[in-house]
Amino acid sequence: MTFPQTLAADACLIQARLDAALADKADQPVIHAMRYAVQGGKRLRGFLVLESARMLGVPSETAIAAAAAVESLHAYSLIHDDLPAMDNDDLRRGLPTLHIKWDEATAILAGDALQTLAFELLADPALGSAETRIALVASLAKASGAEGMVLGQALDIAAETAATPLTLPQITALQAGKTGALIRWSAEAGAIIAHADPSPLRAYATALGLAFQIADDILDVTGDATKAGKRLQKDADAGKATFVSLLGLDAARARAAELVEQAESHLQPYGAAATNLIAAARFAISRET
Amino acid sequence: MTFPQTLAADACLIQARLDAALADKADQPVIHAMRYAVQGGKRLRGFLVLESARMLGVPSETAIAAAAAVESLHAYSLIHDDLPAMDNDDLRRGLPTLHIKWDEATAILAGDALQTLAFELLADPALGSAETRIALVASLAKASGAEGMVLGQALDIAAETAATPLTLPQITALQAGKTGALIRWSAEAGAIIAHADPSPLRAYATALGLAFQIADDILDVTGDATKAGKRLQKDADAGKATFVSLLGLDAARARAAELVEQAESHLQPYGAAATNLIAAARFAISRET
Numbered sequence: 001m002t003f004p005q006t007l008a009a010d011a012c013l014i015q016a017r018l019d020a021a022l023a024d025k026a027d028q029p030v031i032h033a034m035r036y037a038v039q040g041g042k043r044l045r046g047f048l049v050l051e052s053a054r055m056l057g058v059p060s061e062t063a064i065a066a067a068a069a070v071e072s073l074h075a076y077s078l079i080h081d082d083l084p085a086m087d088n089d090d091l092r093r094g095l096p097t098l099h100i101k102w103d104e105a106t107a108i109l110a111g112d113a114l115q116t117l118a119f120e121l122l123a124d125p126a127l128g129s130a131e132t133r134i135a136l137v138a139s140l141a142k143a144s145g146a147e148g149m150v151l152g153q154a155l156d157i158a159a160e161t162a163a164t165p166l167t168l169p170q171i172t173a174l175q176a177g178k179t180g181a182l183i184r185w186s187a188e189a190g191a192i193i194a195h196a197d198p199s200p201l202r203a204y205a206t207a208l209g210l211a212f213q214i215a216d217d218i219l220d221v222t223g224d225a226t227k228a229g230k231r232l233q234k235d236a237d238a239g240k241a242t243f244v245s246l247l248g249l250d251a252a253r254a255r256a257a258e259l260v261e262q263a264e265s266h267l268q269p270y271g272a273a274a275t276n277l278i279a280a281a282r283f284a285i286s287r288e289t
Numbered sequence: 290m291t292f293p294q295t296l297a298a299d300a301c302l303i304q305a306r307l308d309a310a311l312a313d314k315a316d317q318p319v320i321h322a323m324r325y326a327v328q329g330g331k332r333l334r335g336f337l338v339l340e341s342a343r344m345l346g347v348p349s350e351t352a353i354a355a356a357a358a359v360e361s362l363h364a365y366s367l368i369h370d371d372l373p374a375m376d377n378d379d380l381r382r383g384l385p386t387l388h389i390k391w392d393e394a395t396a397i398l399a400g401d402a403l404q405t406l407a408f409e410l411l412a413d414p415a416l417g418s419a420e421t422r423i424a425l426v427a428s429l430a431k432a433s434g435a436e437g438m439v440l441g442q443a444l445d446i447a448a449e450t451a452a453t454p455l456t457l458p459q460i461t462a463l464q465a466g467k468t469g470a471l472i473r474w475s476a477e478a479g480a481i482i483a484h485a486d487p488s489p490l491r492a493y494a495t496a497l498g499l500a501f502q503i504a505d506d507i508l509d510v511t512g513d514a515t516k517a518g519k520r521l522q523k524d525a526d527a528g529k530a531t532f533v534s535l536l537g538l539d540a541a542r543a544r545a546a547e548l549v550e551q552a553e554s555h556l557q558p559y560g561a562a563a564t565n566l567i568a569a570a571r572f573a574i575s576r577e578t
Contacts, residue, residue: 085393104374116434123427138412145405
């Protein structure tokens, strides 16, 4: 299968696992909102879990709960990020955000419960031994909490009211938390499940995560809001520093391409088994949404 | 030690474990807000973890991370519950709520990260084998998510706009989720850590949780807001059904006392080792805050 076919097939697998996790729940708005929030998206994080596991010889059936977990956690972060007190977005993946379609209270609670669901999914015995599962819990908590994703989000909010725009090292640190930590965890999760050395995948995903964010900043300036399914040019409108505002468009593109080459180099030892992960890195900077 | 002395000593232990978990973090408002949010409170849930473990022969040093975890999770739920879109409270434990002292975005993120911290704490190797720790993760996720605490909160919000007040079975179901699930988990956690049968502790905590909530409804009517450190008579002002509005004050008191007797009866087999848990059940309905 080509990379786009694999990405699409993995998205279906992940959706099915999330649907199963949300089946037979109460007929309440908060449950409907959770189901709505886990629809769509590229599922890049879940793909990274499944593909890094596959590269190391672990089948999708074994790794799927971890892929669903990171997508559930990502969905929670988007819901809370879209809230009026945060980014105040009314469009996500081409659809009204949760607090628009339901209300703020339902959006807060649905996000909360999707975070919980992520950890519940990591307890799935299909993922392997208790040692493997608790290692996944500990590392996802580290990546997504006050030293990872949430810290990145907090730095992002602080940047909005800062007297001076952030510098390049500051933006890099912010993004290493806000988007980098989950992308890194996703690739590492495959190694944890496979009982393999996580270092090459961590190095790959660190470069990939930064390239992905630079590409996001480029898309924010050059992208098509209809294709993206969300509001664009927000950062420029808000006067926020981005990789594009700091480096310029051409240098930002060059830096992203360089990072993708770095990402690829870390996977050389795996040969042909790394084909899809290398394609994913190239996709991260060539995508239109 | 008497029960009040044990409760106070356990609160100190729990605070120290939470302080350790939040040490050496970034100098950011979201971290300061997390530290602020885990101060104070009765620590009844953490006490239940430590005391149920002790009753079964497990020392505090072994169980402490689980006690800190449930208090971290409880703190997150209070922060989000106090938000303007939820209960819109400006006072908690006698202090300004997080969104008053900082802002809504910081309160949302601090709550999110305290939920994450709860699961990070449950990965602490001091709690025992990987099997024990993943069992704690799975059960806490179940108790606090869309089938437990969050569902109870969602039902509570739905009740506020419902055309007719809730019935007694509906209020009981709501509270079994909103406050009952975490109280039940806390007592069960001791049995999980001790590899003991959780059934008697589950039955004890189910009765205790309901008694605790009936006492809360009684305090909401008869209590002193200064002592309670929060706004009272909210439910009556909002025209919401409570155990008091449905049963009357005297019958609510009688029902709570009956539940405490039930709770005690489940711990008879443990003899003197259950003294503190029995005192906790009595305290649940005699407390002034």
